[in-house]
Amino acid sequence: MTDTILDVRGISKRFGGLQALSDVGITIKRGQVYGLIGPNGAGKTTFFNVITGLYTPDSGSFELAGKPYQPTAVHEVAKAGIARTFQNIRLFADMTALENVMVGRHIRTHSGVVGAILRTGTFKAEEAAIKKRSQELLDYVGVGKYADFKARTLSYGDQRRLEIARALATDPQLIALDEPAAGMNQTEKLQLRELISRIRADNRTVLIIEHDVKLVMGLCDRLTVLDYGKQIAEGVPADVQKNEKVIEAYLGTGGH
Numbered sequence: 574m575t576d577t578i579l580d581v582r583g584i585s586k587r588f589g590g591l592q593a594l595s596d597v598g599i600t601i602k603r604g605q606v607y608g609l610i611g612p613n614g615a616g617k618t619t620f621f622n623v624i625t626g627l628y629t630p631d632s633g634s635f636e637l638a639g640k641p642y643q644p645t646a647v648h649e650v651a652k653a654g655i656a657r658t659f660q661n662i663r664l665f666a667d668m669t670a671l672e673n674v675m676v677g678r679h680i681r682t683h684s685g686v687v688g689a690i691l692r693t694g695t696f697k698a699e700e701a702a703i704k705k706r707s708q709e710l711l712d713y714v715g716v717g718k719y720a721d722f723k724a725r726t727l728s729y730g731d732q733r734r735l736e737i738a739r740a741l742a743t744d745p746q747l748i749a750l751d752e753p754a755a756g757m758n759q760t761e762k763l764q765l766r767e768l769i770s771r772i773r774a775d776n777r778t779v780l781i782i783e784h785d786v787k788l789v790m791g792l793c794d795r796l797t798v799l800d801y802g803k804q805i806a807e808g809v810p811a812d813v814q815k816n817e818k819v820i821e822a823y824l825g826t827g828g829h
């Protein structure tokens with residue numbers, strides 16, 4: 574089994590006259606929490622969108638768990654083993670918390686459409702297993718008691734946790750979290766930090782975009798810093814924190 578989960582090299586992406594990403598590459602090892610940070614407009618979400626199949630890059634190569642991987646379509650990316658959450662929560666608002674997670678789990682089932690229509694024994698057994706696993710995941714992220722509540726009735730912090738449960742339901746090789754702490758209060762941030770640490774302790778691999786630098790520095794094993802689409806630093810938090818280019822990008826010129 575390879576130690577490298579995601580190996581991405583030479584990603585460039587242009588929107589009209591704007592070079593959103595220039596030759597960006599990262600390597601994430603199994604069991605790491607890897608952070609992607611940078612000022613507003615640095616290209617973080619674009620990078621996420623490229624590796625999860627929402628944007629086609631102008632150049633770049635990808636390997637997932639040692640195999641060449643082409644992020645061409647969102648559902649193919651999920652099948653290949655990358656699950657993500659979004660900066661703006663994207664749950665099925667009128668479905669229950671449990672149903673939201675069950676949807677995520679369905680990409681790993683086998684009985685298919687015919688089985689579902691005929692309600693075969695295999696289908697029913699699979700459905701029961703999906704339900705059980707989904708409830709376990711709700712408990713795992715700490716929202717088990719809201720299983721039967723509609724997603725939109727959950728607090729903001731709980732909706733973010735629910736999104737993480739749904740992403741975990743696909744049994745991903747890599748879970749990519751896009752600003753999971755956005756809009757959270759300090760207590761919720763602490764709980765989130767505990768949850769992500771637990772996810773890592775369970776030998777999962779996490780890629781995280783986050784604006785809260787303190788949270789990222791305390792949580793990540795390694796970091797990449799983007800600024801105007803360029804990778805200005807890569808390394809362990811203690812080194813990245815001292816990097817002059819990083820300090821300048823965050824504190825200096827115009828505070829973009």
Ligand SMILES: Nc1ncnc2c1ncn2[C@@H]1O[C@H](COP(=O)(O)OP(=O)(O)OP(=O)(O)O)[C@@H](O)[C@H]1O
Pocket residue numbers: 588591593611612613614615616617618619620
């Ligand atoms: N679909 C698009 N079409 C045109 N320009 C885009 C598109 N998506 C992003 N951009 C531009 O690319 C640049 C990088 O944006 P991106 O959203 O990736 O930055 P970010 O680091 O995630 O920023 P933030 O922290 O504000 O979310 C920005 O200048 C943005 O306006």
